[in-house]
Amino acid sequence: MHKRTIxxxxxxxxxxxxxxxxxxxxxxxxxxxxxxMTGQQATTGRQIDAAVKLWIAQNGxxxxxxxxxxxxxxxTSLPDVTRRIGQxxxxxxxxxxxxxxxxxxxxxxxAPIATQSKTPLVVMAAATSSIxxxxxxxxxxxxxxxxxxxxxxDWAPKNNIKTVVTLVTDYGPGxxxxxxxxxxxxxxxxxxxDKLRVPLRNPDFAxxxxxxxxxxxxxxxxxxxxxxxxxxxxxxxxxGMDKAGIRLIGTGDVTDDDQLNDMGDVALGVxxxxxxxxxxxxxxxxxxxxxxxxxxxxxRPNFMSVGGYDGMRVIYEALKKTGGKGxxxxxxxxxxxxxxxxxxxxVFIDAQTRDVVQNIYLRKVERKDGQLWNTEFDVIKDVKDxxxxx
Amino acid sequence: MLTILFDGIAYGMLLFILAVGLAVTxxxxxxxxxxxxxxxxxxxxxxxxxxxxxxxxxxxxxPLAFAGAALLGAVLERTLYRPxxxxxxxxxxxxxxxxxxxxVAAVDYFVGSTQQILHLPEWLKGRTELGSGAWTLGMGHYRxxxxxxxxALTVLLQWILSRxxxxxxxRASVDDQRVAAGMGINVNVVFLSTFAxxxxxxxxxxxxxxEVLGLDPSFPLKFMIYFLIVVAVGGTSSITGPLLxxxxxxxxxxxxxxxxxxMGAFIVYVLMIVIxxxxxxxxxxxxxxxx
Numbered sequence: 001m002h003k004r005t006i007x008x009x010x011x012x013x014x015x016x017x018x019x020x021x022x023x024x025x026x027x028x029x030x031x032x033x034x035x036x037m038t039g040q041q042a043t044t045g046r047q048i049d050a051a052v053k054l055w056i057a058q059n060g061x062x063x064x065x066x067x068x069x070x071x072x073x074x075x076t077s078l079p080d081v082t083r084r085i086g087q088x089x090x091x092x093x094x095x096x097x098x099x100x101x102x103x104x105x106x107x108x109x110x111a112p113i114a115t116q117s118k119t120p121l122v123v124m125a126a127a128t129s130s131i132x133x134x135x136x137x138x139x140x141x142x143x144x145x146x147x148x149x150x151x152x153x154d155w156a157p158k159n160n161i162k163t164v165v166t167l168v169t170d171y172g173p174g175x176x177x178x179x180x181x182x183x184x185x186x187x188x189x190x191x192x193x194d195k196l197r198v199p200l201r202n203p204d205f206a207x208x209x210x211x212x213x214x215x216x217x218x219x220x221x222x223x224x225x226x227x228x229x230x231x232x233x234x235x236x237x238x239x240g241m242d243k244a245g246i247r248l249i250g251t252g253d254v255t256d257d258d259q260l261n262d263m264g265d266v267a268l269g270v271x272x273x274x275x276x277x278x279x280x281x282x283x284x285x286x287x288x289x290x291x292x293x294x295x296x297x298x299x300r301p302n303f304m305s306v307g308g309y310d311g312m313r314v315i316y317e318a319l320k321k322t323g324g325k326g327x328x329x330x331x332x333x334x335x336x337x338x339x340x341x342x343x344x345x346x347v348f349i350d351a352q353t354r355d356v357v358q359n360i361y362l363r364k365v366e367r368k369d370g371q372l373w374n375t376e377f378d379v380i381k382d383v384k385d386x387x388x389x390x
Numbered sequence: 391m392l393t394i395l396f397d398g399i400a401y402g403m404l405l406f407i408l409a410v411g412l413a414v415t416x417x418x419x420x421x422x423x424x425x426x427x428x429x430x431x432x433x434x435x436x437x438x439x440x441x442x443x444x445x446x447x448x449x450x451x452x453p454l455a456f457a458g459a460a461l462l463g464a465v466l467e468r469t470l471y472r473p474x475x476x477x478x479x480x481x482x483x484x485x486x487x488x489x490x491x492x493x494v495a496a497v498d499y500f501v502g503s504t505q506q507i508l509h510l511p512e513w514l515k516g517r518t519e520l521g522s523g524a525w526t527l528g529m530g531h532y533r534x535x536x537x538x539x540x541x542a543l544t545v546l547l548q549w550i551l552s553r554x555x556x557x558x559x560x561r562a563s564v565d566d567q568r569v570a571a572g573m574g575i576n577v578n579v580v581f582l583s584t585f586a587x588x589x590x591x592x593x594x595x596x597x598x599x600x601e602v603l604g605l606d607p608s609f610p611l612k613f614m615i616y617f618l619i620v621v622a623v624g625g626t627s628s629i630t631g632p633l634l635x636x637x638x639x640x641x642x643x644x645x646x647x648x649x650x651x652x653m654g655a656f657i658v659y660v661l662m663i664v665i666x667x668x669x670x671x672x673x674x675x676x677x678x679x680x681x
Binding site: 039042046204210227228237239259 | 530601
């Protein structure tokens with residue numbers, strides 16, 4: 001009898017002790033969200049921030065008994081600022097996960113700190129292939145440029161595009177897009193006439209576009225960060241290049257849904273390959289777009305927002321799987337291999353590369369109900385980042 | 391090839407309109423106003439917002455952009471700039487750079503930091519081609535429009551400075567404020583109107599340039615270097631100096647990016663270094679003026 005009581009007490013104490021340590025006395029689960037909310041990439045920040053808020057509004061702020069807290073910081077897309085903020089979040093605020101990252105350099109700036117502190121780093125926007133290799137703690141929910149551009153390298157030669165000039169912005173993602181598109185395009189029998197790289201802070205596209213015009217390729221393949229796409233497209237139209245028989249193709253950044261409507265008729269008929277379009281015809285996406293536009297004054301969700309939305313899902317699911325316990329390595333393990341239905345279609349977080357595997361769609365800009373949309377007309381299923389197979 | 395020349399001239403003309411106000415304040419008034427680009431941005435935003443939100447036609451927006459930037463320039467000159475005329479150049483630089491950052495943050499806050507997209511009227515969108523083969527001259531209508539406006543403004547400016555009473559008063563005030571004041575010239579009014587006019591020109595440049603250069607809150611920072619190059623290379627003592635410098639830089643920039651895309655962004659700087667080594671005071675220096 002006496003012995004039994006002691007055992008019971010010991011068991012109870014053990015349970016209490018375990019539950020105390022596992023729930024850490026009800027400390028909130030902190031997500032440090034680093035986004036460019038001002039500066040050139042601010043649309044990215046705005047979209048992801050809205051998507052994160054939408055996810056929390058729809059799914060509640062308590063997961064497996066733990067309160068989730070998001071700490072939003074603006075890094076103005078300057079990598080040194082990102083690094084400082086990342087350090088502060090991890091060391092002072094003791095966040096369980098850092099997420100966000102509008103551009104490649106900012107993700108790379110925080111990667112080493114994530115490795116040291118064993119904090120999972122969820123990349124929601126930046127799209128250079130190599131980011132996931134910068135730290136074993138990086139998980140990506142956006143996309144990679146090789147993923148998007150290889151599909152175009154397959155599609156173009158089959159559609160009467162034999163010669164191409166590439167025009168990319170001269171930084172990580174641009175170089176990725178140029179390389180992977182050209183390799184695949186040449187492999188399929190196409191010819192890349194010239195490769196042009198535009199400085200990141202380029203005021204005027206005129207000379208580059210004129211050069212393309214004089215080279216007279218069948219098509220111009222473009223990658224510029226979202227935002228600059230509109231300028232390229234307008235000048236493309238004004239230079240009469242479409243009339244000279246040159247087609248405009250590219251990755252979906254050029255016809256970013258966020259700005260597509262403002263671009264006007266010049267965008268009509270532009271073919272791009274990407275992982276998400278606001279017009280993606282699935283029930284999940286319709287629901288998502290409706291909720292997003294309602295919560296954000298009719299702002300269209302673009303591919304950046306989906307990266308943020310799915311990033312939150314990955315974090316929530318991982319936290320659930322650890323029973324609310326968290327912990328860097330446990331969270332990371334729980335993030336790997338997740339399969340779910342995203343607004344963009346089926347998505348899989350590859351356990352080996354921690355990169356996202358998803359469908360890539362070929363889309364064409366069309367006018368429907370007085371608005372411009374990227375209408376999907378073909379799909380390449382389950383594309384793994386081609387940058388990782390080398 | 392002619393098309394490249396044409397694009398270069400249009401780009402140069404645009405740079406000139408953007409920078410000429412700075413040449414006036416810096417060269418004539420001897421004030422280092424690095425916030426010049428902020429006035430250009432104001433002009434750009436006036437145009438974009440009026441067109442997007444109020445549906446004002448583009449041609450009407452241009453004078454409004456000029457007036458808006460000029461008015462702002464006048465107010466700031468009276469309140470903030472005037473006390474700094476007598477201060478050392480370093481103070482002026484710090485002060486105006488501060489203004490730039492404030493303007494960037496203010497626009498970011500009130501309008502948002504997305505690239506603004508301007509919708510030109512149809513008649514400015516087209517393109518005319520003359521000739522054929524290597525000597526094709528393709529002229530975008532909008533660029534032609536820029537060239538015409540800028541050329542007209544240059545003639546007007548040159549005329550005001552060299553032929554009008556106001557021009558001589560301005561030159562007199564610049565050369566020696568005390569004597570000019572003694573001769574009955576109201577130096578304050580002369581400076582105020584000059585500054586306002588320079589700011590207005592920047593505003594007009596910003597309005598015209600929003601289409602070609604893009605418009606976002608970082609505009610004044612992004613183009614500050616270009617303004618300074620134009621003024622430094624052209625010299626600050628006349629209108630023709632900055633004009634030629636702007637044309638030279640515009641053409642070199644466009645041609646460089648066309649012929650050697652890999653070096654493209656760098657050519658402007660090489661050219662600047664070469665010219666400044668050759669003529670440290672700029673291409674055109676007025677003899678006998680105060681240094």
